[in-house]
Amino acid sequence: MPHVLPTQLPWWVAGPGIGLCVVALYALTNRKLGVSGGWLQLVLTAQRRPVTEPWRLWFTGGLVAGAGLAGVLGTARVSGYGALSEVLSPLPLVVLLVVVGVAIGYGARWAGGCTSGHGISGCSAGSPESFAATATFFCVAIVVTFVVHLLTGGAV
């Protein structure tokens, strides 16, 4: 398969591309684009509960396929987890990343959305709640990143 994609698309290509996905999903189906809601449908399925928004499973399936396509066409190859891989051996890293995931999933369900549902869809619709959620998680993430950076002496 030819590697036709650059390592990183310029922000002025990737950004508008994703923005148009939000518009297209509204224009076609009248639905609000979001990723964590799709994973939630998967959790409901595993719990054998009624799936409340089945279209999200189709969207998430598409997301996986599109990511796979970009992975095959792209030159970007990442091995390991950046600086975290350098300071942690694989087992502690896996434990840390599971905890990271739990915080992300727990917070996303509590907040009613994540970087996509609040950060992109809600903010572009002008929803005050999405502005508040997005400002909160970006500010907290920046503070946490700086704290970890200082605590590790700049290693992370």
Place this chain on the structure above:
Amino acid sequence: MTRPVKLSALAVGVVFGFFLTASGLGDYRTIHDGLLLRDPYIYLMMAATVGTAALGLLVLRRVGRTAFGGPLQVPRHPVRRQAVLGGAVFGVGFGVGAVCPGITVAAAATGNWYGVVVLAGILGGLWLRGYVEERDLRLRPAPPEPVAPPPAPAGGR
């Protein structure tokens, strides 16, 4: 759910996943350097995304219709407490892992299989929040019966 809705969601999902991955956000360093305020990429991309979507929604509101979903409804909410509290918990994971729910797939697709580990945690976190909400609902005393409105005074003006 009609067939066109399913296929539309699938098609938009493919394009979304493609751009998300081709943006290089699956590499820990892209978001981490952004959060360390060393690389403006994530902020520029976010601004371009929201700007494009906001313009598109402005046009779409004028049209007012959708192809397969009836009259357009774009939800807006006033700020509720849970959005800030949940956002803060989300931000801790977002900061430490430099990753979010969609990026886990982008990471795995570019060879960083730790993305799947984070995703497993996310599924667990989604389940855990549901468990906590249901437990709180059980522990909370039942809300009082709604009070019936007083009968209208008979023969009043």
